[in-house]
Amino acid sequence: MYRPGASTELGGFGLPDTYGVTGIDNGVRIVWHYLATNERRTFTISYRFKGLAVAYDDVVDVNLRVWGEHWPEGLGSLTSTMLLPGTAELSPSYRVWGSPAWVRGVVARFPETATLRASQVPPHQFVEFRVLFPRSMLTSTAGAQVRSGNALDRIVAEEVSSQEAFAQDQEKIEDAKRHPARTISSLLLLGFVPALGLMGIVWFTNGRERRTGYDREYEQAPPTDTEPALVPSLVRQEVAPGSNEFTATLFDLIRRGRYKATPVTTERPVWGGLRHEDVADLQITLADASVETTPFEEPVAKVVDWVVDTEGERLSQFRQEIERDRVANSKLFTSFKEGVSAAIEARRWFLSAGLVWLLVGLGVFALAAVVLLWVGIDGWRSTAPRWSDVVLVALGACAAANAAALLFAATRAPIWRRRTAVGQQEAERWEAFRRYLTDFPRLQDAPPATLELWERYLVYGIAFGIAERVLQGAHLHMPEQLHDQSSIYWISPNGDLGSGPTSLGIADLSSGFGSALAPPGSSGGGGGFSGGGGGGGGGGGGGAW
Numbered sequence: 420m421y422r423p424g425a426s427t428e429l430g431g432f433g434l435p436d437t438y439g440v441t442g443i444d445n446g447v448r449i450v451w452h453y454l455a456t457n458e459r460r461t462f463t464i465s466y467r468f469k470g471l472a473v474a475y476d477d478v479v480d481v482n483l484r485v486w487g488e489h490w491p492e493g494l495g496s497l498t499s500t501m502l503l504p505g506t507a508e509l510s511p512s513y514r515v516w517g518s519p520a521w522v523r524g525v526v527a528r529f530p531e532t533a534t535l536r537a538s539q540v541p542p543h544q545f546v547e548f549r550v551l552f553p554r555s556m557l558t559s560t561a562g563a564q565v566r567s568g569n570a571l572d573r574i575v576a577e578e579v580s581s582q583e584a585f586a587q588d589q590e591k592i593e594d595a596k597r598h599p600a601r602t603i604s605s606l607l608l609l610g611f612v613p614a615l616g617l618m619g620i621v622w623f624t625n626g627r628e629r630r631t632g633y634d635r636e637y638e639q640a641p642p643t644d645t646e647p648a649l650v651p652s653l654v655r656q657e658v659a660p661g662s663n664e665f666t667a668t669l670f671d672l673i674r675r676g677r678y679k680a681t682p683v684t685t686e687r688p689v690w691g692g693l694r695h696e697d698v699a700d701l702q703i704t705l706a707d708a709s710v711e712t713t714p715f716e717e718p719v720a721k722v723v724d725w726v727v728d729t730e731g732e733r734l735s736q737f738r739q740e741i742e743r744d745r746v747a748n749s750k751l752f753t754s755f756k757e758g759v760s761a762a763i764e765a766r767r768w769f770l771s772a773g774l775v776w777l778l779v780g781l782g783v784f785a786l787a788a789v790v791l792l793w794v795g796i797d798g799w800r801s802t803a804p805r806w807s808d809v810v811l812v813a814l815g816a817c818a819a820a821n822a823a824a825l826l827f828a829a830t831r832a833p834i835w836r837r838r839t840a841v842g843q844q845e846a847e848r849w850e851a852f853r854r855y856l857t858d859f860p861r862l863q864d865a866p867p868a869t870l871e872l873w874e875r876y877l878v879y880g881i882a883f884g885i886a887e888r889v890l891q892g893a894h895l896h897m898p899e900q901l902h903d904q905s906s907i908y909w910i911s912p913n914g915d916l917g918s919g920p921t922s923l924g925i926a927d928l929s930s931g932f933g934s935a936l937a938p939p940g941s942s943g944g945g946g947g948f949s950g951g952g953g954g955g956g957g958g959g960g961g962g963a964w
Contacts, residue, residue: 425452472563475570478512478551479563485535486546494540497524499548501533505556512571514551516578520585521803522546541802549578588806595809606813610820617780618828625773626834633847637855639864641875642848647671647882648715648759653768653846654853654883657832660759662932665752666925667882668719673907674874677710678703678723680906685735704731715758718751722936738931745939752936768842773835777825784822791815853883859892866896870904873897877907886925 425437433439433452441448453460473480485499507513507530515526515533522544524537535548551574557563595602645653648664673680685700705727712720725748726732726740741748763769795811828834838846855862856876867873873893880889893908902908 421451425450467562469562470564473570474554474557474560474563474565475568477554477569478571478574479554479557480549480551480570480574482547482549484545485548486537486540486544488543488545491542493542493544495538497535497537497540497546499535499546501548501550503531503533503550503552503556504558506530507552507556510553512551512553514549514575514578516547516549518547518549518578518581519545519803520582521800544802585803589803591806592804592809606817609814609817611824614780614784614821614824614828617776617825618834621773621776621828622834625770625776626837628837628843629840631840631844631847633844633851635848635851637858638848638852639855640852640867640872641879642852643845645845645849646713646716646762647878648755649763649766650849650879651882651884652759652763653838653842654849656769656836656838656846658760658763658769660756662936663884664759664882665719665755665932665936667878668716668755669723670881670907670925671878672710672712672716672720672723673703674878675710676707676906677705677712677720678727679706680734683733685733687735698735701734702731703727703734703737705729713758713762715755715762718755718758722748722751738935741932741935745935745937749936749938752932766842768838768845769832769836770839771832771836773837774829777829777835781822781825781829784818784825788815788818788822791818852879853885856880856883856892857885857888860888860895866892866898870901873901874905874907881925890925 421436421438423438423440425433425439427439427441427448427450429450431450433450435452435454438449438451451462468483471481471483473482481501483499483501486494486497507528509528509530513528515528515535517524517526517535517537522537523539524535524546526536526548527534528550533548533550535546537546540546551571647667648660651664652658652660669678672678681702681704683700683702684697686695687698688695703723703726705724708724722741725744726737732740791811792815795808795815798805799808799812837843856879859876867876877886877889877893880886893902897908
């Protein structure tokens with residue numbers, strides 16, 4: 420005999436043979452406590468429903484959820500028996516259903532009882548038991564809901580429709596499985612074609628470069644006085660300055676007289692330190708600190724000033740010296756890149772309205788993906804998925820794929836950014852100049868006649884990432900008297916092509932500045948190497964048993 424007054428907390432403590440009752444959401448919780456050690460006990464729970472039976476003019480409908488979806492454990496076997504109020508004929512007005520259709524089970528009807536048996540009920544899976552019997556079997560409607568009208572045909576139609584819907588869902592799912600090529604191709608179309616279509620529209624209206632009528636293959640001199648750190652971004656249409664631009668700025672400052680470069684030799688170990696050899700090097704010293712610099716050149720000057728100090732430093736040692744204070748120098752490198760980006764922005768070379776449309780599309784697809792996946796997964800039935808849930812999840816995945824494609828497109832500036840008319844014309848001229856520097860060693864044109872032009876060739880070659888080609892051209896065509904006067908050209912006359920100190924310095928700096936100027940803890944390439952001379956481009960419910 421159980422006494423009231425016990426705790427109703429699940430898993431809580433209570434004295435044996437006590438129970439507690441409390442209200443919960445749309446229901447009642449009853450918790451009883453007992454004492455048992457390694458034994459099996461059977462509990463018989465009895466309670467009375469009011470209003471469960473619905474009495475119509477022709478039939479009585481009793482639809483009871485005999486097993487709830489809140490149970491976290493599966494059930495091996497479930498048996499339910501409904502005792503009729505009298506003896507019924509096995510007629511069309513006496514019906515029995517079990518649902519949902521994906522639960523393994525059988526129902527049976529007998530003159531005095533209806534039964535349901537289910538097996539292997541999964542966790543969190545409800546089971547319903549529905550019985551219809553003639554209204555004439557009731558002697559009283561006390562405790563039942565009374566509704567006017569006939570309901571037999573409507574209820575039978577509901578159950579048949581539910582069963583057919585389940586069968587149709589399973590057939591559609593099986594059909595999708597039987598035709599994987601069709602299913603996958605459909606998903607790919609839905610997953611990428613909308614995004615590709617939007618990307619195409621954005622490119623055509625906002626990213627495609629406009630014709631300017633420029634038709635020259637080569638420019639034999641820098642077409643404008645634009646600083647070397649800015650030109651690669653204009654040509655590549657990507658505002659992403661890096662170590663090439665940093666190195667080009669350093670050599671430009673040497674060319675303009677801020678620093679002095681003197682040829683020296685440096686001993687370098689070879690063969691694992693078994694031998695040493697002298698290699699050409701450059702001694703960099705401060706020359707004229709009054710040389711005017713732009714705001715984005717100032718961080719470069721500060722890094723170099725710190726490295727050379729008052730005694731000067733060899734170019735081959737720059738990387739090691741910079742790494743002695745990577746925290747401060749990485750901040751200056753970041754300041755240099757931000758300054759270059761700001762200078763490019765100030766020149767208004769680019770129109771970027773297309774990015775807005777890509778971001779709007781990205782937001783729409785991302786929101787659709789979240790909503791569709793949320794609804795589809797929330798209603799997902801693991802044992803027997805509905806076709807509608809499968810479609811929602813598939814559409815959500817396709818929306819996510821479209822969002823990912825647009826996110827990728829947002830990182831590709833040529834899709835959504837184009838140059839202004841002025842910017843496009845200047846970019847075409849710089850691209851022609853870059854082609855000239857690339858092809859210069861094999862061209863038969865007369866070589867430049869002035870030292871200033873030769874030195875600008877090298878500075879812009881460094882910025883484009885093709886300094887080796889410029890050095891090769893200088894080795895073949897540069898007059899000796901100009902070579903002797905240059906502040907940045909020293910090419911070993913007896914060595915291999917490009918083996919002089921300038922080649923050594925450019926190779927060291929271009930490959931080493933990115934990692935040397937990266938913040939501590941970053942990976943070796945964290946400094947952000949530029950793309951080199953990559954050139955232009957762009958523009959460019961359930962059924963029944």
